Amino acid sequence: MNDIKQFLRSNALRPTKQRIIIAGYLFDGTNKHVTAESLSTELAKRKHTISLATIYNTLHDFYENGLLKKLTLSADRVYFDTNTGDHHHFYSEKEQFLIDINKKIKVNGLPKTPKNKKINKIEVIVHLDK
Amino acid sequence: MNDIKQFLRSNALRPTKQRIIIAGYLFDGTNKHVTAESLSTELAKRKHTISLATIYNTLHDFYENGLLKKLTLSADRVYFDTNTGDHHHFYSEKEQFLIDINKKIKVNGLPKTPKNKKINKIEVIVHLDK
DNA sequence: TATCAGTTTAGAATGATTCTAAAGTGTTGA
DNA sequence: TCAACACTTTAGAATCATTCTAAACTGATA
Numbered sequence: 001m002n003d004i005k006q007f008l009r010s011n012a013l014r015p016t017k018q019r020i021i022i023a024g025y026l027f028d029g030t031n032k033h034v035t036a037e038s039l040s041t042e043l044a045k046r047k048h049t050i051s052l053a054t055i056y057n058t059l060h061d062f063y064e065n066g067l068l069k070k071l072t073l074s075a076d077r078v079y080f081d082t083n084t085g086d087h088h089h090f091y092s093e094k095e096q097f098l099i100d101i102n103k104k105i106k107v108n109g110l111p112k113t114p115k116n117k118k119i120n121k122i123e124v125i126v127h128l129d130k
Numbered sequence: 131m132n133d134i135k136q137f138l139r140s141n142a143l144r145p146t147k148q149r150i151i152i153a154g155y156l157f158d159g160t161n162k163h164v165t166a167e168s169l170s171t172e173l174a175k176r177k178h179t180i181s182l183a184t185i186y187n188t189l190h191d192f193y194e195n196g197l198l199k200k201l202t203l204s205a206d207r208v209y210f211d212t213n214t215g216d217h218h219h220f221y222s223e224k225e226q227f228l229i230d231i232n233k234k235i236k237v238n239g240l241p242k243t244p245k246n247k248k249i250n251k252i253e254v255i256v257h258l259d260k
Numbered sequence: 261t262a263t264c265a266g267t268t269t270a271g272a273a274t275g276a277t278t279c280t281a282a283a284g285t286g287t288t289g290a
Numbered sequence: 291t292c293a294a295c296a297c298t299t300t301a302g303a304a305t306c307a308t309t310c311t312a313a314a315c316t317g318a319t320a
Contacts, residue, residue: 014296057299105238123255127251144316
């Protein structure tokens with residue numbers, strides 16, 4: 001609890017009730033993939049009612065501060081990942097199936113990066129079916 | 131024109147006025163990346179007014195028939211790619227910058243595919259910055 | 261050419277996300 | 291401890307891409 005407060009403060013985030021609850025859930029040591037909606041549902045199960053607007057705000061605040069990764073897997077919702085390390089994903093759109101690939105992956109054969117640009121990150125998504 | 135009709139027919143798509151116009155634009159020999167909106171704008175420039183609903187329908191019809199690839203690059207719009215071959219992309223969300231990587235890319239070090247699933251496709255997105 | 265299934269369309273509906281602006285709350289300095 | 295203020299939260303409205311509806315239209319077929 002106090003460590004969560006410290007954690008938030010050390011990331012320039014005022015430790016409000018809501019942020020403490022959300023951070024407590026997200027950063028409990030196990031990696032998670034959440035959407036605003038799934039997070040809201042999860043918190044509701046724990047009898048915490050935080051407005052959706054705040055959930056969106058908080059996810060973005062955490063993201064802006066590098067505490068979450070944003071995943072663009074399907075066009076109809078945004079996923080946030082508590083695993084901020086360099087990693088990739090198995091994903092099934094149909095089944096909402098999503099798991100981390102933590103093994104080091106090498107991408108070979110990339111062409112020259114376009115002029116005046118630089119690579120920000122390389123995202124590998126392995127789409128799965130049944 | 132008649133070749134476009136044949137082309138549509140051979141893909142089990144009735145060659146309507148609208149589909150002929152859209153196919154004529156999309157499959158003119160140069161690879162294109164479009165969104166419903168950008169396609170609508172492009173057709174409007176050519177004095178073709180086709181309702182947005184039809185544009186959405188047609189893009190999906192073409193996609194369902196394997197004439198287009200669907201790209202999931204950002205959460206706020208869907209891109210369709212006339213290059214249906216196996217390839218990847220450079221992408222800048224900020225600049226709406228999107229180019230094909232046609233060179234063969236190798237992804238090494240993938241872990242075992244999860245039980246009872248199979249790989250549908252592997253998508254590599256190289257995110258660029260300035 | 262009549263018929264009918266497949267298409268197009270305007271406009272409404274949907275759903276995720278963002279915005280607004282008013283009320284609430286950490287933080288700071290005295 | 292507390293006043294004061296900047297930062298947050300929130301309900302509800304607004305936005306925006308996309309899908310849906312159901313009525314009018316049009317290729318294809320006999």
